[in-house]
C-alpha cells in the first residue's frame with residue numbers, strides 16, 4: 140500500500156466518523172473518495188459511518204462492483220458510483236440524512252444562504268424530489284444528473300443530502316456547513332412566523348464574498364477541528 144493510499148484511507152474513515160459525531164448521520168450515511176487515476180472509490184462497509192475504519196474500507200468501481208476488501212458495501216453505493224462516473228472533477232462524495240435539511244425538503248422550502256458559511260452554496264444546491272433510497276444504478280444516475288457541473292449539493296426530499304466536491308475533506312465540511320445553514324434557516328423561518336419573505340437571505344453578490352468558506356484554508360481549519368474530535 141502506498142503512502143498516498145494510506146492517507147486517503149485515513150481521510151475517508153475520519154470523514155465517516157465526523158458525519159456521525161456531528162449528528163449528520165447515525166446508523167446510516169457514508170463518505171467516499173475517488174482513488175485518483177482509477178475508476179474506483181473507497182467506501183465503508185454496511186455499518187454506521189461512526190464505526191468506519193481505514194483498514195476495512197472497500198474499493199468499489201463505477202459499476203457498483205466491489206473490487207477490493209471484504210464485506211458488503213452500503214446499499215446506496217450507487218450515489219457515489221454514478222457521481223464519480225458523471226463528474227470527473229469530483230474527488231469526494233458524502234451522503235447523509237441530516238434532520239434540518241430533511242425538514243426544509245418537507246416544507247418545500249428551497250435552501251437559502253442565511254449565514255457566512257452558507258455563502259458557497261448560492262446557486263449550487265440542487266433538489267431531488269423523488270422519495271426512496273438510491274439502491275439502483277438508474278437512480279444513482281438520476282441523482283448525479285441533479286448535481287450538474289458546478290453544483291455542490293443536492294437536497295433529497297424526505298431523505299437527506301449528497302455533497303460532491305474536489306476531495307473528501309471538502310465534501311465533508313460542505314455537508315456540515317449545509318446542515319448548519321438549513322438549521323439556521325428553519326429557526327429564522329420559525330422566528331418570523333413562517334414568513335420566508337422576512338428572512339434577510341444573502342444576495343448573490345453578498346454570497347460571493349463568502350465563496351472562500353469552502354476554500355482550502357477554511358476547510359483545513361474545520362477539518363482539523365472535526366477530525367481531532369473523532370480521533
Ligand SMILES: [Zn+2]
Nearest residue numbers: 215234298299
Ligand atoms: Zn440515504
